[in-house]
Amino acid sequence: MRDRAHSVTLAAVTRALRPDSASRRRFQRALLGWYARHRRDLPWRRTDDPYHILVSEIMLQQTQVDRVIPKYHEFLTRYPTIESLAAARTADVTRTWYPLGYNVRPVNLQGIARETLARYDGRLPDDARALRAMRGIGPYTAGAILSFAYRRDAALVDTNVRRVLGRVFLGPRRLRRLRGDRAIWRLAETLLPPRKAYDHNQALMDFGATRCTARAPRCPRCPMRSFCASYPGAAARDGRRNGHA
Numbered sequence: 001m002r003d004r005a006h007s008v009t010l011a012a013v014t015r016a017l018r019p020d021s022a023s024r025r026r027f028q029r030a031l032l033g034w035y036a037r038h039r040r041d042l043p044w045r046r047t048d049d050p051y052h053i054l055v056s057e058i059m060l061q062q063t064q065v066d067r068v069i070p071k072y073h074e075f076l077t078r079y080p081t082i083e084s085l086a087a088a089r090t091a092d093v094t095r096t097w098y099p100l101g102y103n104v105r106p107v108n109l110q111g112i113a114r115e116t117l118a119r120y121d122g123r124l125p126d127d128a129r130a131l132r133a134m135r136g137i138g139p140y141t142a143g144a145i146l147s148f149a150y151r152r153d154a155a156l157v158d159t160n161v162r163r164v165l166g167r168v169f170l171g172p173r174r175l176r177r178l179r180g181d182r183a184i185w186r187l188a189e190t191l192l193p194p195r196k197a198y199d200h201n202q203a204l205m206d207f208g209a210t211r212c213t214a215r216a217p218r219c220p221r222c223p224m225r226s227f228c229a230s231y232p233g234a235a236a237r238d239g240r241r242n243g244h245a
């Protein structure tokens, strides 16, 4: 009996992670409409230089936006090009990075700069496999570089995106059944509107950071509330929609 209940729940999780095209469009519209009104003005959104975007993404790994902004400016004043970073002394790079923490990140960043010069003629690759082969670039950072620097239709998933998509499409009970990130990555890929990955991904970042936050999601005025599986009362609402009492 327990096994049956378990498998039914997993089937429900799988179904919920494959929204039909109308549900996907509804989500895209709500997200992009919200972003048009509430987008954050961040310095790395004013550039399309892949190196500058790389610097911001490596800094943002495990560090809050507010702490990154001044360091982003300081770092790029000191190392404005990928060549200047590659040629610097590693100890100086690490010192400039301080106090962001996780000293492996500036070392990795400089390694990426040196590899880019040595193997890619100074241009960060626009290919997921080549990016992922570099130390310090995981699937999220590769997706961020492809969609933000090269405007490719590439998805990205970090803890913010996982939380938003999990809440909207699964709801709390099914979200607890979710194991790993593979299914969420697939969902993130199917949700990408063609040729709008830049705005869509930036919107997901902002939405997770400022509206659907981990501790205090602001549900009452959320543009997703009519279809979000985690909106208070969603179970009763969806039951009515399906013809149940």
Ligand code: SF4
Pocket: 164, 167, 168, 211, 212, 213, 217, 218, 219, 220, 222, 223, 224, 225, 228, 229, 230, 231
């Ligand atoms: S209704 Fe609440 S839980 Fe759902 S997406 Fe909006 S803020 Fe997040």
